[in-house]
Amino acid sequence: MPYDFTTPVDRTGTCSLKWMVEPGELPVWVADMDFETAPAISEALQKRVSHHIFGYTRPNPAWYAAYQHWWADRYGWRIEKETMLFATGIMPALHSAVRRFTQPGEKVVIMTPVYHCFFESVEENGRVVSECPLVFDGSHYSLDMRVLEEKLRDPLASAMILCNPHNPTGQIWTKDELAEIGRLAKAYGVTVLCDEIHCDLVDPGFVYTPFASVDDTCAEVSVIFISPSKTFNVPGLHTSAVVIADPQKRGRMARALHADQIGSPGALTVEATIAAYEEGEDWVEELRRVLLANKNRVADFCEENIPGIRVTKMPATYLVWINCSELTDDTAALVKHLRKTEGLIISAGGDFRGNGAPFLRFNAATQPCRIEDALKRLKRGVESWRRGVRA
Numbered sequence: 001m002p003y004d005f006t007t008p009v010d011r012t013g014t015c016s017l018k019w020m021v022e023p024g025e026l027p028v029w030v031a032d033m034d035f036e037t038a039p040a041i042s043e044a045l046q047k048r049v050s051h052h053i054f055g056y057t058r059p060n061p062a063w064y065a066a067y068q069h070w071w072a073d074r075y076g077w078r079i080e081k082e083t084m085l086f087a088t089g090i091m092p093a094l095h096s097a098v099r100r101f102t103q104p105g106e107k108v109v110i111m112t113p114v115y116h117c118f119f120e121s122v123e124e125n126g127r128v129v130s131e132c133p134l135v136f137d138g139s140h141y142s143l144d145m146r147v148l149e150e151k152l153r154d155p156l157a158s159a160m161i162l163c164n165p166h167n168p169t170g171q172i173w174t175k176d177e178l179a180e181i182g183r184l185a186k187a188y189g190v191t192v193l194c195d196e197i198h199c200d201l202v203d204p205g206f207v208y209t210p211f212a213s214v215d216d217t218c219a220e221v222s223v224i225f226i227s228p229s230k231t232f233n234v235p236g237l238h239t240s241a242v243v244i245a246d247p248q249k250r251g252r253m254a255r256a257l258h259a260d261q262i263g264s265p266g267a268l269t270v271e272a273t274i275a276a277y278e279e280g281e282d283w284v285e286e287l288r289r290v291l292l293a294n295k296n297r298v299a300d301f302c303e304e305n306i307p308g309i310r311v312t313k314m315p316a317t318y319l320v321w322i323n324c325s326e327l328t329d330d331t332a333a334l335v336k337h338l339r340k341t342e343g344l345i346i347s348a349g350g351d352f353r354g355n356g357a358p359f360l361r362f363n364a365a366t367q368p369c370r371i372e373d374a375l376k377r378l379k380r381g382v383e384s385w386r387r388g389v390r391a
């Protein structure tokens with residue numbers, strides 16, 4: 001069935017975080033797609049809404065089964081029903097987990113550059129970020145296991161946040177890398193808080209490995225966060241699952257979710273999740289092809305038309321990581337310039353810490369005409385920046 005990933009959808013007036021912009025501005029920052037969700041989800045929601053009663057809600061057996069089917073069929077990971085907990089989104093659950101699995105003042109190891117909200121989950125809860133910087137060789141990122149071991153060996157390190165696959169660098173961790181992370185975490189008594197929200201959105205031909213599926217050690221040391229929100233563009237429904245094999249950790253997390261009052265679904269989320277995972281596969285497969293074409297278009301355009309900036313081509317996420325190190329060692333001012341002069345709202349790499357400062361992050365999950373518009377604005381903005389204009 002063909003789906004429409006081409007016709008622009010007007011999102012103004014829908015309280016969209018991304019689209020609350022000044023007239024003429026074009027946002028390509030937050031990881032929120034400009035595509036309508038899978039038709040099966042909209043239909044399930046419409047059916048649910050037509051009931052007209054929106055009472056307190058609990059996950060039903062079909063909610064558990066939907067997650068189980070998706071991960072078993074696509075990734076060969078068998079999730080036991082009793083290991084699953086509902087949470088109203090990955091970030092609320094991650095904040096809760098940081099509070100429950102670490103003590104104030106302790107360190108949480110994070111590979112950087114990474115999704116900036118991870119830092120908030122640590123620092124706003126009175127813990128300390130311990131950065132394990134990824135190594136960038138000019139075109140690829142890699143993880144230095146010796147540095148990671150050094151960070152995990154620190155007696156103050158009690159947890160690690162792993163982004164699998166990794167936002168914003170677009171890396172898919174290999175099974176061997178994940179196994180080594182699990183082994184080190186167990187050796188040093190560190191809990192791995194593993195965020196797999198971007199797992200489905202990898203380029204066609206690539207597949208991610210669920211951390212807990214690697215071996216018993218990875219399962220034992222981990223708390224896994226999964227959700228349909230990125231894959232199906234439903235982050236505003238606030239829904240996710242936390243999967244924890246170890247019964248003690250699971251009991252603690254269940255108490256944490258309850259104490260923080262984030263363990264019960266809103267009235268619309270259960271049906272949406274079931275429709276996504278039971279009926280959304282064709283839509284996701286087409287989406288993955290569209291996203292790859294969009295990412296390639298951004299990379300090709302930059303290479304052909306914007307001297308001094310280069311795309312780091314990586315297989316995961318729809319976020320394009322653009323190396324601007326020939327222009328600047330920190331894109332914060334360039335980002336302001338692009339918004340002021342061209343109305344282009346794009347993320348500064350420094351937000352993601354580590355060696356991210358010379359990068360821009362471009363969200364390519366939008367219609368081709370908007371991609372073209374954004375690229376023209378980027379080109380013009382970089383040209384005026386090069387001429388010394390500063391907004």
Ligand SMILES: Cc1ncc(COP(=O)(O)O)c(C=O)c1O
Nearest residue numbers: 031089090091092115167197235
């Ligand atoms: C790695 C990562 N984790 C979590 C989130 C947000 O998750 P949620 O909306 O379920 O809190 C995002 C959103 O961009 C993300 O990139």
